[in-house]
Amino acid sequence: MRGYRALLISIALVVITPSLQSExxxxxxxxxxxxxxxxxxxxxxxxxxxxxxxxxxxxxxxxxxxxxxxxxxxxxxxxxxxxxxxxxxxxxxxxxxxxxxxxxxxxxxxxxxxxxxxxxxxxxxxxxxxxxxxxxxxxxxxxxxxxxxxxxxxVDVEGRFVDLAWRFMPFYIFAGVFLISPLILVLWWNRHNFIGNSKKSLIIDEHEKGTLIKLKMRFVDESDSSEDQDKIRSSLKVLSEESWESVIMEFGDPEVRHLTDGLEVCAWRFKGRSRSVLVGIKNQTEEWKMAAIRFFSPLGRDIPIESVEPKMMFQGDEVFIGDLKEHTTVFLRVMISGAPSNINIHISGMVGGNPVAATPRNSLSYESE
Structure with a gap:
């Protein structure tokens, strides 16, 4: 009897246990x-x-x-x-x-x-x-x-790094404003200089343009009056390195243009009876010592020089320019005599103790006039 009861209890446990686990x-x-x-x-x-x-x-x-x-x-x-x-x-x-x-x-x-x-x-x-x-x-x-x-x-936070950069944002803003404020103050103090320079540049450009127009007219007129000669001389002295592109724009592309060893040479002639030649020399690199420029005819004819403005030494067909410092620009007006059909230019000097010379391929032509 006891064995039968034990068997019934075991069966009941087997049936009930899965139900409890499922719950x-x-x-x-x-x-x-x-x-x-x-x-x-x-x-x-x-x-x-x-x-x-x-x-x-x-x-x-x-x-x-x-x-x-x-x-x-x-x-x-x-x-x-x-x-x-x-x-x-x-x-x-x-x-x-x-x-x-x-x-x-x-x-x-x-x-x-x-x-x-x-x-x-x-x-x-x-x-x-x-x-x-x-x-x-x-x-x-x-x-x-x-x-x-x-x-x-x-989470085990021991040894972990936490990004706290956001807490320093007010300090970053304050430091940025504090460090940049002196620059803002200096710019404010010098605001008139910046505005003044731009206005001054415009005035210089207009003045330079007027000078070039008057200079061009006097070259064509070939007036021999002392007053005109003085104005031509002063106008040529005004022109500088900054005027190089302005001269090209006003006088047009040069008939002769040559670049050698950092030295650029341009020459313009003027239509009509004018025998004036405007020569521009721009030295961009080393100093040229004892620089000289010579005018000659490819046909072998002499081309004597009558005058040079501004005043420079000349003899026969050669003008002695002297020393050309680096980053300098020189403009000179050369009056020639005679009626050559073509004029070539030869420039020479000493660079670094060595003689240097160059002859542009193009020539100033008067054949069509």
Missing amino acids: ELEINIVDLEEVGDSPNYLWGSSGAGPEWHRISDSNGTYLGNFGLNDSIDIIAINVSSDNWTVVGFSIKPEGNVTISIQRLDQINWAIVEFANESDGEIELDDGIHAIRIERLGGYGEELEYRFTISNRGL
Whole structure:
């Protein structure tokens, strides 16, 4: 009799035990369909409203379902801890759905970090974060999924570095304004100089243009009066390196232009009866010593020089310019006599103790006049 009772008790335990275990497994399962489908987008600046289902960071398994036209569920997870918490997660069935937990900025709700493994973990700070569950296939039919959240304890903060740069932002702003304020003050004090220089440059350009126009007219007139000669002389002295491009613009492209060893030579002639030749010499590199320029005819005819402005030594067909410092520009007007059909130019001097000479290919032609 006792053996029979023991057998009945054993059978009862075998039947009851699986039932108890099944109830324990279902204790923490929550059916998400009870609160309706979760939105498929992350909440905005107003925060997570009641339409987003909210769960805690405690251990639990949750059951959800995708409808026929549903593929994404966004769920809010609330982390309540003064320190960072390690939250583990997993999802089933694997391959058909994916899960990712997104750590959010608690001010603007921007995604700062995320983890999207099928079985992984992420460190979350205190606040509300997001769980994103997405269907990978099986569209057009309902799909049930189950995910598990596990609280794996606090993060060991010993030896960890925390970015506190945001706390120094007011100091950075103050330091920037403090360091740049002297420059702003200096610019304010000198504002008239900057404005004045631009106005002065415009005045110089207009004055230079007027000088070139008058100079061109006097070259054509070939007046021998002392007053005109003085004006030509002073005008040529006014022209400098900055006037080089202005002269080319006003007088046109030079009939002779040659560049050798950093020395540029240009020559203009004037239409009509004028036998005036304007020669510009621009030295861009080393100093030329004992520089001279000679005028000759390719046909062998003599081309005597009558005068040179500004005053320079000349003899026969050669003008002695002297030393040309580097980065200097010289303009001279040469009056020639006779009626040669073509005039060539030969320039010579000493550079670095070595004699240098050059003859441009082009010549000043008077054949058509």
